[in-house]
Amino acid sequence: MEPHMRLPLAILYLVLIVSAQKNRTFTFPQGFLFGAGTSAYQTEGAHDVDGKGQSIWDTHTHEHPDRIADGSNGDDAAKSYYKYKEDIEAVKEMGMQIYRFSISWPRIMPLGLPNIINQKGIDHYNSVINEVLSNNLIPMATIYHWDLPQHLQDLGGFANDDIIIYYEAYAKVIFENFGDRVKWWCTINEPYYQAFGYEGTLFAPGLNSTGIGGYLAAHNMIKAHARVYHLYEKQYRSKQKGRISLNMPIDWPAPRDKTSTQDQEAAKIELEFSLGWFAHPIYSKEGDYPQVMKDRISNFSLAAGFPFSRLPSFTSAEVEYIRGTADYFALNQYGSKHVAKGEQGPDPSFDRDSGVVMTGNKKWPSSRTSKWETITPKGLRDIIAWIRKEYGEEWEILITENGFADGGQLNDTLRVGYLATYMTDMLKAIYIDKCKVIGYIVWSLIDSFEWMSGYTSTFGLYQVDFKDPERKRTPKQSAYFMANITKTREIPSFYAIVTNKLDKLEGL
Numbered sequence: 001m002e003p004h005m006r007l008p009l010a011i012l013y014l015v016l017i018v019s020a021q022k023n024r025t026f027t028f029p030q031g032f033l034f035g036a037g038t039s040a041y042q043t044e045g046a047h048d049v050d051g052k053g054q055s056i057w058d059t060h061t062h063e064h065p066d067r068i069a070d071g072s073n074g075d076d077a078a079k080s081y082y083k084y085k086e087d088i089e090a091v092k093e094m095g096m097q098i099y100r101f102s103i104s105w106p107r108i109m110p111l112g113l114p115n116i117i118n119q120k121g122i123d124h125y126n127s128v129i130n131e132v133l134s135n136n137l138i139p140m141a142t143i144y145h146w147d148l149p150q151h152l153q154d155l156g157g158f159a160n161d162d163i164i165i166y167y168e169a170y171a172k173v174i175f176e177n178f179g180d181r182v183k184w185w186c187t188i189n190e191p192y193y194q195a196f197g198y199e200g201t202l203f204a205p206g207l208n209s210t211g212i213g214g215y216l217a218a219h220n221m222i223k224a225h226a227r228v229y230h231l232y233e234k235q236y237r238s239k240q241k242g243r244i245s246l247n248m249p250i251d252w253p254a255p256r257d258k259t260s261t262q263d264q265e266a267a268k269i270e271l272e273f274s275l276g277w278f279a280h281p282i283y284s285k286e287g288d289y290p291q292v293m294k295d296r297i298s299n300f301s302l303a304a305g306f307p308f309s310r311l312p313s314f315t316s317a318e319v320e321y322i323r324g325t326a327d328y329f330a331l332n333q334y335g336s337k338h339v340a341k342g343e344q345g346p347d348p349s350f351d352r353d354s355g356v357v358m359t360g361n362k363k364w365p366s367s368r369t370s371k372w373e374t375i376t377p378k379g380l381r382d383i384i385a386w387i388r389k390e391y392g393e394e395w396e397i398l399i400t401e402n403g404f405a406d407g408g409q410l411n412d413t414l415r416v417g418y419l420a421t422y423m424t425d426m427l428k429a430i431y432i433d434k435c436k437v438i439g440y441i442v443w444s445l446i447d448s449f450e451w452m453s454g455y456t457s458t459f460g461l462y463q464v465d466f467k468d469p470e471r472k473r474t475p476k477q478s479a480y481f482m483a484n485i486t487k488t489r490e491i492p493s494f495y496a497i498v499t500n501k502l503d504k505l506e507g508l
């Protein structure tokens with residue numbers, strides 16, 4: 001080669017490599033799964049129909065409408081109990097593969113007890129699952145998404161460790177009846193927020209047992225999850241060949257002042273108190289609660305005159321029993337927050353124990369209807385990388401929830417931008433950070449009852465007209481956008497620029 005050609009050719013070569021790399025970043029890997037999700041209480045309605053028993057969310061919303069932004073409830077919700085075929089059709093229309101839904105425990109066991117099974121409940125979920133399969137979709141079922149039978153709550157709910165055998169008996173009925181067709185399982189959705197139903201009043205059962213109830217409930221949820229994992233392992237896995245996990249939520253905690261070592265430490269503590277609380281016992285090599293939780297809660301407890309730590313402890317046999325009880329990492333991720341060291345909340349409380357205070361950042365764009373939700377896609381990439389670093393590269397991560405809240409309008413440009421930029425950063429986690437992310441499930445398929453926000457803040461790709469007795473569903477702009485993504489398996493390159501801008505937001 002002529003010497004004067006060497007440099008231009010080298011430059012051309014470099015440009016080709018860089019642009020190939022760039023393109024790859026915006027193309028989804030082969031076999032990558034897309035889906036959309038819902039949960040029973042948020043969508044089904046039919047709260048007292050066909051033998052369903054009362055759940056803690058029925059009680060919470062009926063007795064405390066003041067705790068729900070618009071005083072509403074899920075009595076009728078989106079009427080998916082009747083309209084599930086349309087919902088499933090919508091998943092198919094968008095070219096997705098997975099439909100994630102949850103099974104209502106009180107619909108299967110009205111009192112939560114295994115001696116009384118409601119056949120109509122079993123029939124209903126059989127119809128749902130069969131409909132999913134006949135549309136060539138994959139059913140992913142959440143066994144428990146916060147709607148505990150009220151009767152079990154009357155006995156203490158998750159604060160009573162007998163819940164473990166009742167939950168196991170319920171899960172057995174689920175595997176027996178549906179495990180021949182369902183291969184993706186989530187045992188418990190976001191145990192962190194379920195625990196907050198014991199810690200505070202925002203979520204059912206709203207016990208407000210600060211600094212005590214949440215830890216007890218979490219402890220029993222972790223044990224109940226492990227018990228059901230082992231049940232599946234022993235009795236069902238060889239025949240049914242499914243995969244089990246539990247969904248963990250986490251908002252990325254960024255130090256309020258990056259240069260402050262105190263704030264950096266607060267961010268680390270927050271990661272352990274929110275995600276590590278549940279993930280460390282299951283995914284880490286050594287198991288058990290994160291050391292920082294054990295130390296802080298024990299110190300505060302003893303100093304306040306408790307003869308033991310308010311954080312219950314696992315025996316070493318239990319640590320071993322719980323460790324590794326997941327087949328994939330199910331991650332629910334939405335936003336980011338600023339954290340700093342500080343004291344807040346009553347004494348004792350989870351907040352005091354963590355010693356972390358949280359603030360939003362007014363400079364970060366956020367949802368108008370759910371202020372906690374920032375549009376900070378880098379948080380998703382960062383948490384995926386943190387999980388890989390903390391628990392090992394062997395875990396496959398499935399994003400089981402990511403989505404955006406607004407007022408339900410059809411022209412949901414912000415949601416489109418949110419989804420596109422989060423998926424872009426997720427692809428960076430895959431291609432640049434070498435993380436194993438195997439799928440992305442949008443929350444949610446349709447507008448639905450958003451817990452304490454009622455119907456004031458909704459996440460649907462499809463709008464639901466809650467004033468219409470028929471609950472008409474209409475695809476939003478974001479539904480068309482997702483259909484295009486699943487068809488092209490690429491994110492339009494324009495969003496790369498937007499994502500880069502968002503990733504550089506001050507303070508992230």
Ligand code: NOJ
Pocket residue numbers: 039042189190332401443450459
């Ligand atoms: C997590 C929960 O699993 C889901 O029920 C809820 O609607 C979304 N986050 C949005 O807040």
